[in-house]
Amino acid sequence: MSNYLYIPEQISTSIYEISNPIFFTSELFCYGLDLSQTMHLYINQQLEHPLKIAQACVDRKNEYLCGRVLAQAVLNHHFGLDQPITSMHEPLPIWPSHVLGSISHSQNKLIVALSNNAIYLGIDIEHWVTSEFAQESAHLILTPSEFNLWKSKAADFLDFAHYVSLIFSIKESLYKAVYPTAKQYIDFLEASIIDINFENQTLTLTFLPEIQHRYQLLERYEGGWTIEQDHIMTWVFQARNFA
Incomplete structure (x- = not known):
């Protein structure tokens, strides 16, 4: 064979x-x-x-x-x-x-x-989680700052189940993007969104400093999302700059 x-x-x-x-x-x-x-x-x-x-x-x-x-x-x-x-x-x-x-x-x-032409690349597709799943599992997916982000900004654009789906999916994309470097599964709570733009549907993520140092990761990672009726697709990707 x-x-x-x-x-x-x-x-x-x-x-x-x-x-x-x-x-x-x-x-x-x-x-x-x-x-x-x-x-x-x-x-x-x-x-x-x-x-x-x-x-x-x-x-x-x-x-x-x-x-x-x-x-x-x-x-x-x-x-x-x-x-x-x-x-x-x-x-x-x-x-x-x-x-x-x-x-x-x-x-x-x-x-x-x-x-x-990629420095890093990861994608993910997820069907929307249920409200029950979102309520029961949010503490395993969202960092304290992401709970605050929901209350201060995201609630104007997404319901809570869709917000949890977004965070879950973008972190899956992030882990795929860094796996070639880290060679290790990283916990959902060890990464966090630090900037988000709901109009452009783009965002920036970072890892906890100790995780960054342990696996020699970048300080920040860029990503985004696309919404469909029954699912969400996310990407974490940066092109190389040859300028």
Whole structure:
């Protein structure tokens, strides 16, 4: 068996054709996919199963494989790179040396983003949490300053469940963005929003000083969000400045 997942061109083309471009910010190529539209392709039956999903249920296998196929299709379409990114043994995608990518899924929705000009990159998609979940789990997600931000500013723009969904999702994006550096899961309460603009839907995050120093992280990270009827998509990304 090859060390990398082989994806026939026809499957790659089929997935790319039913995906939709999503604009988050310039220099970031992002695409979304409705997984319910992929069932007729029988991706799960046509491709080998990497170790990570060998024991997974059919839906999880389809979700995983479609994410990797779409990411590889975007890599090919926008950067002219035809190299495989899915190791049969390693859990994370193996991006080309000058490209960063991120994949996220929630229920039947899937998004991928790639850039060849990124200092850091992470994306996330989440369906809105319920009011009950927001009330019960807020203390695990929001820092004291983020509770204050809700009361002083955010409540004018979002209800509490949507606000908790936003913070949860943007921190997921942040952790994906710093994982190549930190190689470690970081707690939700160890990062916090320090600036937010609801008109532009952009924000700035930082980690606690001890976390910054421990993992050699940057002082601040830039991100943003896009709202859909039943879900939210967030991104943490900064392009390199060649000036």
